[in-house]
Each structure stands twice: as C-alpha cells, then as structure tokens.
Amino acid sequence: xxxxxxxxxxxxxxxxxxxxxxxxxxxxxxxxxxxxxxxxxxxxxxxxxxxxxxxxxxxxxxxxxxxxxxxxxxxxxxxxxxxxxxxxxxxxxxxxxxxxxxxxxxxxxxxxxxxxxxxxxxxxxxxxxxxxxxxxxxxxxxxxxxxxxxxxxxxxxxxxxxxxxxxxxxxxxxxxxxxxxxxxxxxxxxxxxxxxxxxxxxxxxxxxxxxxxxxxxxxxxxxxxxxxxxxxxxxxxxxxxxxxxxxxxxxxxxxxxxxxxxxxxxxxxxxxxxxxxxxxxxxxxxxxxxxxxxxxxxxxxxxxxxxxxxxxxxxxxx
Amino acid sequence: xxxxxxxxxxxxxxxxxxxxxxxxxxxxxxxxxxxxxxxxxxxxxxxxxxxxxxxxxxxxxxxxxxxxxxxxxxxxxxxxxxxxxxxxxxxxxxxxxxxxxxxxxxxxxxxxxxxxxxxxxxxxxxxxxxxxxxxxxxxxxxxxxxxxxxxxxxxxxxxxxxxxxxxxxxxxxxxxxxxxxxxxxxxxxxxxxxxxxxxxxxxxxxxxxxxxxxxxxxxxxxxxxxxxxxxxxxxxxxxxxxxxxxxxxxxxxxxxxxxxxxxxxxxxxxxxxxxxxxxxxxxxxxxxxxxxxxxxxxxxxxxxxxxxxxxxxxxxxxxxxxxxxxxxxxxxxxxxxxxxxxxxxxxxxxxxxxxxxxxxxxxxxxxxxxxxxxxxxxxxxxxxxxxxxxxxxxxxxxxxxxxxxxxxxxxxxxxxxxxxxxxxxxxxxxxxxxxxxxxxxxxxxxxxxxxxxxxxxxxxxxxxxxxxxxxxxxxxxxxxxxxx
Numbered sequence: 001x002x003x004x005x006x007x008x009x010x011x012x013x014x015x016x017x018x019x020x021x022x023x024x025x026x027x028x029x030x031x032x033x034x035x036x037x038x039x040x041x042x043x044x045x046x047x048x049x050x051x052x053x054x055x056x057x058x059x060x061x062x063x064x065x066x067x068x069x070x071x072x073x074x075x076x077x078x079x080x081x082x083x084x085x086x087x088x089x090x091x092x093x094x095x096x097x098x099x100x101x102x103x104x105x106x107x108x109x110x111x112x113x114x115x116x117x118x119x120x121x122x123x124x125x126x127x128x129x130x131x132x133x134x135x136x137x138x139x140x141x142x143x144x145x146x147x148x149x150x151x152x153x154x155x156x157x158x159x160x161x162x163x164x165x166x167x168x169x170x171x172x173x174x175x176x177x178x179x180x181x182x183x184x185x186x187x188x189x190x191x192x193x194x195x196x197x198x199x200x201x202x203x204x205x206x207x208x209x210x211x212x213x214x215x216x217x218x219x220x221x222x223x224x225x226x227x228x229x230x231x232x233x234x235x236x237x238x239x240x241x242x243x244x245x246x247x248x249x250x251x252x253x254x255x256x257x258x259x260x261x262x263x264x265x266x267x268x269x270x271x272x273x274x275x276x277x278x279x280x281x282x283x284x285x286x287x288x289x290x291x292x293x294x295x296x297x298x299x300x301x302x303x304x305x306x307x308x309x310x311x312x313x314x315x316x317x318x
Numbered sequence: 319x320x321x322x323x324x325x326x327x328x329x330x331x332x333x334x335x336x337x338x339x340x341x342x343x344x345x346x347x348x349x350x351x352x353x354x355x356x357x358x359x360x361x362x363x364x365x366x367x368x369x370x371x372x373x374x375x376x377x378x379x380x381x382x383x384x385x386x387x388x389x390x391x392x393x394x395x396x397x398x399x400x401x402x403x404x405x406x407x408x409x410x411x412x413x414x415x416x417x418x419x420x421x422x423x424x425x426x427x428x429x430x431x432x433x434x435x436x437x438x439x440x441x442x443x444x445x446x447x448x449x450x451x452x453x454x455x456x457x458x459x460x461x462x463x464x465x466x467x468x469x470x471x472x473x474x475x476x477x478x479x480x481x482x483x484x485x486x487x488x489x490x491x492x493x494x495x496x497x498x499x500x501x502x503x504x505x506x507x508x509x510x511x512x513x514x515x516x517x518x519x520x521x522x523x524x525x526x527x528x529x530x531x532x533x534x535x536x537x538x539x540x541x542x543x544x545x546x547x548x549x550x551x552x553x554x555x556x557x558x559x560x561x562x563x564x565x566x567x568x569x570x571x572x573x574x575x576x577x578x579x580x581x582x583x584x585x586x587x588x589x590x591x592x593x594x595x596x597x598x599x600x601x602x603x604x605x606x607x608x609x610x611x612x613x614x615x616x617x618x619x620x621x622x623x624x625x626x627x628x629x630x631x632x633x634x635x636x637x638x639x640x641x642x643x644x645x646x647x648x649x650x651x652x653x654x655x656x657x658x659x660x661x662x663x664x665x666x667x668x669x670x671x672x673x674x675x676x677x678x679x680x681x682x683x684x685x686x687x688x689x690x691x692x693x694x695x696x697x698x699x700x701x702x703x704x705x706x707x708x709x710x711x712x713x714x715x716x717x718x719x720x721x722x723x724x725x726x727x728x729x730x731x732x733x734x735x736x737x738x739x740x741x742x743x744x745x746x747x748x749x750x751x752x753x754x755x756x757x758x759x760x761x762x763x764x765x766x767x768x769x770x771x772x773x774x775x776x777x778x779x780x781x782x783x784x785x786x787x788x789x790x791x792x793x794x795x796x797x798x799x800x801x802x
Contacts, residue, residue: 199640202707204620
C-alpha cells in the first residue's frame with residue numbers, strides 16, 4: 001500500500017483542538033455525542049462512495065438513494081401504512097427493504113457503467129434526478145410519520161455502553177475494511193482503479209468489480225438512510241438532499257484520488273470526521289447555513305489543492 | 319563527444335546507461351551539474367525545452383508527441399501558426415498553413431493530404447509527421463530516440479532512407495536504439511554509454527557487433543539465444559480452428575508440447591489482433607480453440623489464466639503494468655484467486671512469499687518488493703515484473719506479444735532464458751515479434767501473417783531471413799501504404 005503522508009489526519013487534529021479552544025460549547029460531552037450522531041450516517045455513506053471513487057467512478061445518486069429508501073422504509077414501517085402489525089417485524093422488514101432497494105439501485109448503476117459502458121457521471125447524475133423525483137412523486141411530497149417506537153428510540157438505545165448508530169457505523173467500517181484490505185474484491189477494486197486494461201488481461205473480473213462497488217455504495221447509502229430516518233423520526237422524500245457535497249467532500253478531502261486506485265479507508269474516515277466537525281463547529285459558532293456552505297467549499301478546494309501538490313512531489317522525486 | 323553536420327552519431331547502451339538523461343540535458347529538460355556543451359562553436363546551455371528548440375535541437379521521441387484529434391498541418395504548426403490580419407483580428411491563415419505543411423510533407427516523402435487527422439494515419443506515417451514537425455523548426459540537430467520500435471522492418475527501411483536524405487542536407491543526427499543491426503547500418507560514428515559514463519566512441523568501422531555488445535554489457539555474451547535441452551514433441555496441445563474476427567479471417571494453426579511458435583508480419587498484419595481475439599479481448603465471430611483436452615468456443619482472460627494460458631500484451635505501460643502500485647502487487651495481480659481462504663479472504667503470507675520467489679527467479683533488480691513502485695524500474699525490469707506475474711500462475715501456454723520491445727540486450731537474454739526454461743519444463747509458447755532475428759533464434763516454427771490471414775508457415779529447416787521477409791511482404795507492394 002502506498003504510504004504517502006496524509007495531511008487530513010493532522011488537519012483533523014489541529015481543527016479539533018482549535019475548535020475546542022475557540023468555539024464555546026464544542027468541547028463538551030453533549031456536543032461530542034451530537035458530533036458522533038451526525039458523523040455516523042455520513043461516514044457510512046462516504047465509505048461506500050469511496051469504493052466507487054477508487055475504481056475511478058463516482059456515485060452522484062447516493063442522496064437520491066437515501067431519499068427513496070427512507071420513503072420505502074417509511075411505507076413498510078409507519079403505523080399509517082404498514083401491512084405488518086408487529087412493530088419489531090415491521091422494523092426488520094423495513095430495514096431489509098431499504099437495504100434491498102439501495103442494492104437494486106446500485107445494481108442498475110453498476111450495470112449501466114460496467115456493461116453498457118456509460119460514463120459513471122452521466123449514469124448517476126440521471127439516477128440522482130430520477131430517483132430523487134421518484135421519491136417526491138411517490139409520497140406527493142408528504143413526510144411519512146408514525147414510525148415504530150423501536151426505530152425512533154434506536155439512536156438512544158445503548159448496547160455495551162455505545163449507542164446503536166455507533167455500533168452500526170463500526171460494523172460497516174469493519175466489513176468494508178475486510179473487503180478493501182483483505183479480500184479479493186478489494187485487490188480488484190484497487191487494480192481496476194489503476195488500470196482496467198491491465199486488470200482484465202490479468203484475469204480480473206472488471207465488470208463484476210464495478211457492479212459490486214455501485215451495489216455496495218447503494219447498500220451503504222441505504223444503511224445511512226436507516227440512521228437518518230430513525231433520527232428524524234420520519235420517512236422523508238427529501239432526506240439527504242444537501243448531503244452530496246459532504247459525502248464526496250469527505251472522500252476527496254480524505255485524499256482519495258478521483259482518478260482511481262489511490263485511497264485508504266482510514267483517510268475517508270478522517271475526511272468524514274472533518275466534514276462533520278466543520279458543520280458542527282460552524283453551527284455552534286452561529287454561522288448561517290449559507291456561510292457554512294461558503295466556508296466548506298473553500299476548505300474542500302484547499303484540501304484538494306494540497307493533495308494535488310502532494311502527488312506532484314511524489315512524481316518529481318521518483 | 320561530438321557530432322558533425324551531415325553525420326549520424328549512434329548512441330547505444332543498456333537501459334539505465336544514461337542515454338535518456340544525456341538527451342534530456344541536450345533538450346534542456348535537465349540541467350547539467352558540471353561540464354559544458356557547444357553548438358556551432360558557441361556555448362549552448364538550454365534552460366528549457368523551448369530554448370533547445372529555438373537553438374535548432376529537435377527531438378523525435380520513442381512515444382510520439384502528436385495530437386491525434388488534430389490534422390497534420392495543425393500538428394505541424396501548433397506553436398507557430400501562420401497568421402493573417404483581417405478586420406483588425408489576427409486569424410490563422412489556413413491556406414498558407416496547408417501550403418507550408420505540404421512542403422514539409424514532401425520533404426519527408428509522406429503523400430497524404432495535410433488536413434488528414436493524425437489518428438487516421440499508421441504509426442509509421444505518424445512518425446513521418448513528427449519528423450516533418452521537427453523540420454519545421456529548421457533544426458541543425460535531430461535526435462531520434464528509438465524511432466523504429468513501433469515500425470515494421472519495411473517501414474524502418476523507409477525511415478533509414480529518409481535519415482540518409484537528411485544527412486545529405488547537412489543535418490546532424492543522434493540516433494538512439496537498442497537494435498544493433500540498425501545501428502551498424504545507419505551510423506557514421508558510434509558512442510557507447512554504460513552506467514552513466516562514455517565507455518567508447520569512434521567511427522563505425524572500428525566496431526564489430528561483438529565489440530558493441532561487449533562495450534555495452536561490459537562482458538561477452540556467451541550465446542545470444544540460450545539453448546534448449548528438450549526437443550519439441552509432435553503432439554499438438556493447442557489448436558486454433560477457423561478463427562474469424564472483424565480483423566482476422568480463417569486462422570488455423572497448432573502448437574505442440576514444448577514448442578515455440580513464432581508469428582511474423584508487417585505492422586498491421588493482424589498478429590496482435592489474432593491473439594487478442596483468442597484471448598477474448600476483442601470479439602470473435604467464429605472459430606474454436608482446443609487446449610489440451612477441452613475445446614473452447616468463448617474466451618476470456620480470466621478463464622484462460624485458470625486453465626494455464628497467459629498473455630503478455632505488447633503495450634507494457636497500458637496493458638502490462640499497474641503504474642503507481644508496488645512491484646509485489648504487480649506480480650500478484652493474476653494469482654489472487656488461487657490464494658483465498660474459505661471466507662474468500664486473501665492469504666497474504668504465502669502469497670507474498672511466492673511473489674518474492676518469482677521476483678528472484680526472473681532476477682528483477684529491485685530494492686524493496688512491497689514498497690517500491692513498479693514504474694521506478696527500468697523497462698527490462700518492468701517486463702520481468704509482468705513475466706513474473708505470468709509465471710506465478712504456473713502457465714502451460716505463454717502467448718507473448720513483442721516480449722522484448724524496448725528492452726536492452728542483457729535483460730533480453732534473460733527473458734529468452736526464462737521462456738526457454740519454461741518450455742523445457744513442458745510448456746508451449748507463441749511469440750509475436752517484429753524482429754525477425756528474435757524469431758529465428760527462439761522459435762521452432764514461424765508463421766507469417768498479412769492482411770489478417772496466415773500467409774505461410776516455415777519449419778526450422780526452412781528458416782531463411784530473406785524468404786520470410788518476402789513472405790511478409792506477401793501479395794505485393796500494394797499493402798505497404800495501407801492506412802491501417
């Protein structure tokens with residue numbers, strides 16, 4: 001694995017310390033939990049996105065997947081619509097339905113990119129429009145309320161001292177870590193990202209690899225959607241609407257190359273942490289939504305620039 | 319070291335001998351740490367590539383620097399379009415651009431309209447455009463870096479004729495090549511580099527082929543093509559029947575156990591296209607391949623590797639290497655599926671061990687197998703990395719497309735040795751090469767192809783360079799100028 005020094009880890013640390021000193025209310029127990037709650041779904045969606053970007057693709061449809069799955073989950077679980085009486089069964093079916101829906105949308109994306117050879121940008125951009133619109137159309141732009149208590153309480157339910165969303169995040173991270181660093185698929189993801197032609201000649205199933213990363217991105221988006229849906233206590237057709245910048249920002253700021261083949265899971269974790277921390281601290285500092293957007297844009301661009309410089313230095317010294 | 323007008327100085331040396339570095343200094347890309355250069359008795363110290371160009375030093379690179387999507391004349395004048403003023407605006411003067419382009423194309427003897435797009439030309443024609451582009455700058459020195467690697471024998475000869483013309487026009491030339499035959503044919507003077515120093519230099523008649531090799535390598539090469547201990551059996555293990563794709567037709571041939579079959583032909587003869595179809599990289603219209611006891615109708619690289627058939631592509635950078643990844647990962651790439659535990663996780667410990675074994679078998683000159691990136695190696699060592707990847711899958715059939723392209727003599731011989739060793743152990747091989755000597759030295763049989771078909775087959779007793787060349791020219795002169 002390439003061990004190029006990554007500034008994002010230092011950046012996180014420095015920013016955390018600075019925010020702790022400057023922003024009142026940042027360095028408190030309450031806010032730390034708050035930060036972690038906000039981090040988890042973003043983190044889960046971002047690591048899925050990272051897998052796609054590692055193959056030199058991109059998945060712009062993740063926020064639409066979050067919205068569609070939130071609506072699907074809402075219909076299955078909400079007392080107003082649910083065909084199931086038992087609430088725990090409804091929750092289980094709801095989550096399963098969300099994950100399957102995410103996987104299917106990912107499958108459609110993956111097949112379009114791998115088999116139909118369409119540009120990932122086009123495929124997932126139209127996916128974003130189509131499924132985003134579909135979610136609103138399906139619900140006539142209404143939120144779905146009356147979700148079962150078990151789901152709504154989930155964020156505040158603890159197991160072995162940690163709330164369930166954090167367990168979910170750790171579980172997803174662990175699984176993705178295994179896939180990326182210990183499995184055949186992980187080796188293939190990196191190889192396809194570096195050079196699909198060489199990979200194909202060397203026996204790598206390039207199409208399957210590409211389909212798998214889009215499916216995993218769909219599934220992680222669905223899991224993220226479960227956490228958002230539980231936290232907001234609604235199935236919403238506009239869930240995650242403003243999230244795309246944060247998701248792609250977390251991956252790119254983490255140093256994953258948009259040209260594929262280069263990036264580590266821990267970088268994206270740090271990137272997501274940084275994005276969540278940025279949001280949280282700027283909110284606490286009383287900045288408006290629009291100012292926060294401006295600051296975030298500037299910071300992501302700077303991080304991208306630093307990464308480009310880093311890569312150039314590596315090339316020159318070689 | 320000196321080169322005079324109207325002369326060709328050949329610069330030879332193994333990969334890593336310092337040829338490219340020297341040329342980069344001449345071209346202003348790197349600055350010398352000491353010493354000086356003179357051009358026409360004036361000190362010459364280019365700060366960048368533009369300085370060099372303005373001083374009349376032109377480069378023809380191994381990899382062409384053309385814009386394939388633009389026309390020939392646009393390529394020729396990309397940095398100096400003739401302009402006209404109209405209504406106060408400076409506009410490109412198309413007609414004089416094309417006029418000037420036509421003059422340059424006549425000088426390099428390329429009979430193509432100047433508004434032809436470069437991507438529609440054959441490699442040889444593109445090379446001529448590159449030379450015409452160099453001529454546009456009125457150069458005093460032209461430096462050729464491995465200009466013939468992408469050319470067929472016939473096209474190379476045409477290039478040499480052009481170099482001869484340039485020589486009579488008083489232009490000085492520096493010619494870098496691994497092909498010693500070409501060097502002996504072309505050069506007036508020869509300079510040999512080894513390990514960054516000038517080993518010897520002098521007029522061509524002072525050099526024999528053997529002395530050249532000795533100076534380059536620093537030792538005698540016992541025999542250029544290592545001997546094989548086992549004879550090819552007469553049992554066919556590989557049989558292609560009536561293969562047809564949109565580039566090749568009616569391809570049928572067999573390969574026996576312990577046999578090396580060579581494929582010769584001009585560039586564009588369809589040799590690479592044939593193996594790419596067999597590999598499943600290009601679509602196949604009809605035909606079957608029998609390998610050992612099974613007959614295959616559909617092909618894919620993954621399936622072939624599983625069954626012991628491996629392929630080395632001609633374009634090492636695009637289809638051989640994972641640039642930016644470690645040497646170790648590059649070697650392992652094709653072997654991951656064989657090193658999985660029941661949970662489908664990769665067993666890294668034995669895999670890493672095995673890849674080191676193969677890196678040592680192929681004698682890759684590495685510092686750190688799992689941290690060093692593959693592109694830091696020289697061309698010959700990169701090729702050994704790709705070969706290690708193939709060997710690690712325990713292949714029974716090697717399909718090698720230009721296995722020694724752009725590789726120096728020492729590494730070349732090692733690669734020949736590796737192929738022969740594998741064949742001695744019972745494998746078979748198909749080698750595609752544009753170097754007829756390589757095929758004569760390595761193969762048991764040679765098949766000559768042209769226009770997507772098999773022209774003729776030569777058994778070892780029939781090997782004769784001229785007859786094979788004639789066969790490759792095939793149905794006559796008409797297919798020489800084909801636009802590919």
